[in-house]
Amino acid sequence: MGKNKREFPIVSVIVPCYNEEHTIVLLLEAIYLQTYPLARMEVVVSDSMSTDATGENIQKFINEHHDIQIKVVDNPKRTIPAAINRAVAVAKGEFIVRLDAHSIPKKDYVERSIKHLIEGKGENVGGVWEIQPGGKSWIAKSIAAAAANPFGVGDALYRFTEKAGYVDTVPFGAFRKETFEEVGYFDETLLANEDYEFNARIRKSGGRIWLDPAIRCVYFARSDLKKLAHQYWRYGYWKWQMLKRYPNTLRWRQVGPPLFVLGNILLIFLSVFIKPVGTIFGLELLLYFVVLSFASVPVALKEKALLFIVGIPVAAAVMHFSWGAGFLFSVINWKGRVQ
DSSP: OOOSTTTSSEEEEEEEEESSSTTTHHHHHHHTSSSOGGGGGGEEEEEEEEEEHHHHHHHHHHHHHHTEEEEEEEEETHHHHHHHHHHHHHOOOEEEEEOTTEEOOOOOHHHHHHHHHHHTSSEEEEEEEEEESSSSSHHHHHHHHHHHHHHHHHHOOGGTOOOEEOOOOOOSOOOEEEHHHHHHOTTTTTTSHHHHHHHHHHTTOOOOOEEEEEEEEEEOOOOSHHHHHHHHHHHHHHHHHHHHGGGGOOHHHHHHHHHHHHHHHHHHHHHOOOOHHHHHHHHHHHHHHHHHHEEEEEEEHHTTOHHHHHHHHHHHHHHHHHHHHHHHHHHOOOOOOOO
């Protein structure tokens, strides 16, 4: 890109945020160090009424960095899609770059994203996550490893691809602000999968989603199994709510977990009446963990962490079962609403 104002349009970096006192400053520092000119950027943090020191940490950063414009808007609805919409509504930039409070973009993240948008590569541009542990424990490291591999997350290309191209979705995303006027804002009735649904509308309108693995961002995975289970339960639950509107977006990786959970429930039920089925159920679970363990060996050897052979299968199993259970619960609980 050139070095004049015309070639550096105003960019609004928007950040939905809630109780991120440990990571919000890391993100703001990464934005501050971007290769994109600070004078041509603003940061809009949409805070869902945080109850920890997030607000104080943001204000301290603002007080210490007067050469970048940062503003905080309240999001009383306290959901991610509402937070995004609130930030977009007040953003002054011609371009919108969304980031997450758990993320740390590489120095050229904004510049590369805007370059592709200006060149017309797509209506939404994104990159690849470099997933890092959300804690120092061996299980936190195992969760991060599982979340970065196909046997944990299927064919979600933004987690591991090295090839640029058009895809169904990208994490976070960068857009022209006018795109929101054309396809609408984020659907606030979806408390997860809101980004996939937004991208589905972009594609339905004839737009394209461009993924460039040179656009990179560190993303911190969940730190323990309880948080991981809750995360993937919500993913599964809200995926069904999204699929009811866009059934053509169903992918093979999304079919496996619900069928796997349903099959295991059926085996458990039948084992009460047919004793040999209990043995079949046990062998099936054993085979499942053996396969995951073997798939974990290359990662364990590469990272010199033998505990990965145990930790990665456990983390992957939590992801599979939680996603599948959340999906099935959403199917049968059609009148319900899960946060």
